[in-house]
Amino acid sequence: MKYPNLLKKSVLLTALTATGLAQAAAPTPTLEELWSVIQAQQKQIEQLKKKAVRTDEKVEATGEMLEQQVANNQSGHGGKGKTSIGGYGELHYNNLENGDGSKDKEIDLHRFVLFFGHEFNERTRFVGELEVEHGGVEADGSPLGGEVEVEQAYVEFDINDEFSAKGGVFLLPVGIINETHEPPTFYGVERNPVENVIIPATWWAGGASVSGNFANGISADFAVHSGLKVPTTGSSAFRIRSGRQKISNADANDLAMTGRVKYTGVPGLELSASLNYQSDITQASGDGADDATLLQAHAIWNRGPFTAKALYASWNIDGDAVKAADGDKQDGYYVEGSYKLTKDFGIFARYNDVDGIRVQDEFEQIDVGFNWWPHEDVVVKVDYVDRENNNDGDRDLDGFNVGIGYQF
């Protein structure tokens, strides 16, 4: 093998410099010896290059494999594969004083909720929600006076890109918080009273429904489902909230239907109207309470840190007895403004006007307070409440509430 003289000289000079003075005393290697050293080093360099390429390939393959594993295991919060688990909960502290001077102070694990979801295939899935309220239950109701409820248990089918259907137990498409009520999503420790007294949220039913979502931001829902069974006697006679059957051997003599049209075609805006109709709200004829209709409408406007909400809901119930009890029209509305001072901190004020059938369900109420989100899925809430009863000053109340809530 021949090499240019210049290269040989350069190699020799470099080698001599590299060996240094310490080796100056050693016998000087011949040109051939130096050349064989260089050849050995060159061979090592080539081997290292090949090894580096192989290492790159291994890293690449490992990355591909890990990405594939992540893709296979990707699911919802806390979930794995096709089954997902989620939940939310809230603890409340109430410190309230009634108009008669009595005080209500309590700490309550108001809700502890677990979601379960399962995807049978791309078009068919199950959604379930198990809720424990007020800490749990005991057979005699003491000291645990809460409830265990299945609020959702339905199978949803995608019919095509725009339509889906579901059957089972589901939340009715009415109001603002009935379907979305995880604590970090709304202001106030306690939910607003209009969507408690007039719209009996959380309001769920058993039946079937179809939903359509359209490209212009309009969606529509229609459901046929179990109806209310409002009592006709006692202290809760004709009280809407007492009519929820909770799908526990529910009377189905008179089914109900609910429809909703919603528009969200402009970012930050939601306009929605719902109608619920039941041919007999007591599930029994001849008792002086017959067909009932709920009309509900709301608007939400969000612009930057500011959000405004307004909701109106009204029941019209036919029947002599319910009219005589002054329960044929039960309605209410609220308006709420909120402002996020920072990403994690927002303030709100809400005015509520409620006209239910019971004395304690006829009042005006103001709520003011703040939410602090230490994490986007965790919220600490503080609010002040001032309620004035329309007919009984002893049922006025004011005080403050503190709560902590989460979702995952």
Add this chain to the structure above:
Amino acid sequence: MRLFTLLLICLLPIEALSRGVYQQPTDFINDVFQNNPPAAKRLWITGERKKISNDILGHPPRSLRVRYWGQDSRTAWILEEIGKEKPITVGIVINKNRVERVKVLIFLESRGWEVRHDFFTEQFKNIGLQSNKELDKSIDGISGATLSVRALKKLSRLALYLHSQTDFAHDAS
């Protein structure tokens, strides 16, 4: 009973279409680069990048590296984030360090569907990233779609940040 019958008729499967896939990621990339996309590159999410990506997403990144396509001052990204239960796949184009386009490619969540429409994603156009890794313009949300809106905001922030880590981050004129 008639109502139930009517509803059951409505429930009969009309046609088994693939719901939720609005554009295949490869088609999106072809669209962005007029059917002549550059070779895909990969950005490793390690060290400082991993920390900042974690801060943006609120959880560790699900992948060690991210694939992207770059040309001149543009990069295109296919990113995923879970809304409530299912991953939302989004195509994002960054040009001269600002968002050029956001498109929801695959949406499998049962709620929050509004985020896939142009009337929502148009808001992201020309948005940039502040030094604190927040978007420099507010995005108006959608009631009832909080988690999906949040997912898209996070992915836009992530794409803007990752773009800044590439050789295409120069503000070419």
